[in-house]
Amino acid sequence: MLITAGPTYERIDPVRFIGNFSSGKMGFALAQAFEQMGATVTLVAGPVAQKTPEGNINRINVESAREMETQVKKCFPQTNILVMSAAVADFAPNEPQKDKIKKKDDFQTLSLKKTTDILSMAGKMKKPGQTLVGFALETANELENAREKLHEKKLDMIVLNSLNDPGAGFGTDTNKVTLITQNRMENWPLKTKVELAQDMAHFIVDKLILEPI
Numbered sequence: 001m002l003i004t005a006g007p008t009y010e011r012i013d014p015v016r017f018i019g020n021f022s023s024g025k026m027g028f029a030l031a032q033a034f035e036q037m038g039a040t041v042t043l044v045a046g047p048v049a050q051k052t053p054e055g056n057i058n059r060i061n062v063e064s065a066r067e068m069e070t071q072v073k074k075c076f077p078q079t080n081i082l083v084m085s086a087a088v089a090d091f092a093p094n095e096p097q098k099d100k101i102k103k104k105d106d107f108q109t110l111s112l113k114k115t116t117d118i119l120s121m122a123g124k125m126k127k128p129g130q131t132l133v134g135f136a137l138e139t140a141n142e143l144e145n146a147r148e149k150l151h152e153k154k155l156d157m158i159v160l161n162s163l164n165d166p167g168a169g170f171g172t173d174t175n176k177v178t179l180i181t182q183n184r185m186e187n188w189p190l191k192t193k194v195e196l197a198q199d200m201a202h203f204i205v206d207k208l209i210l211e212p213i
């Protein structure tokens, strides 16, 4: 079982980065839930202040999208289930500066390049018997965009987070999600992230793996 969690930080210079507000709570709760179900868990964590849950969890800390990509590439072939709950940065500075950018420098434009879409990469590597779950964070055309990501990234399931739902999203202890598979959609009520992780872990094992529908 491989889970990614938290944000990634893309360095601009030694003291600044591009990042996002992901707390890692959902991914860490998922790691705990799967561990409690008996899975051997590898948790690839971006820079977060979360404590590793107890039990059979191998935590690998990474900073950037590139480092996360390297770990997923390495671990995915030995994995039955990958859940990408990390909020991976889509763009990284083209040329991170070795020295701190000074105020007096004539620095006005930050040039960016796209990071690798790690989930799409895993979709391409996927072998029969492997299950791939992604998250989608949307603010508009939510269902349509999430379904598109399900197909394009070759996922078995996508978990749609809507930033329009109060109590859902970054930083909170609760989340409200819609689970979308190839031929099923479930709107779940607001739950704590711990409760949600347990229900989601059971859903993945029972509905995606044991009795695929």
Ligand code: CTP
Pocket: 065, 084, 085, 086, 087, 088, 089, 090, 115, 116, 117, 118, 119, 120, 133, 134, 135, 136, 137, 138, 149
């Ligand atoms: N993801 C990834 N690698 C990236 C960006 C995203 O693996 N470089 C994964 C996330 O972990 C998540 C899923 O892709 O499981 C969807 O992330 P999201 O930010 O909703 O969508 P993007 O594919 O990045 O597209 P957009 O930002 O344009 O909505």
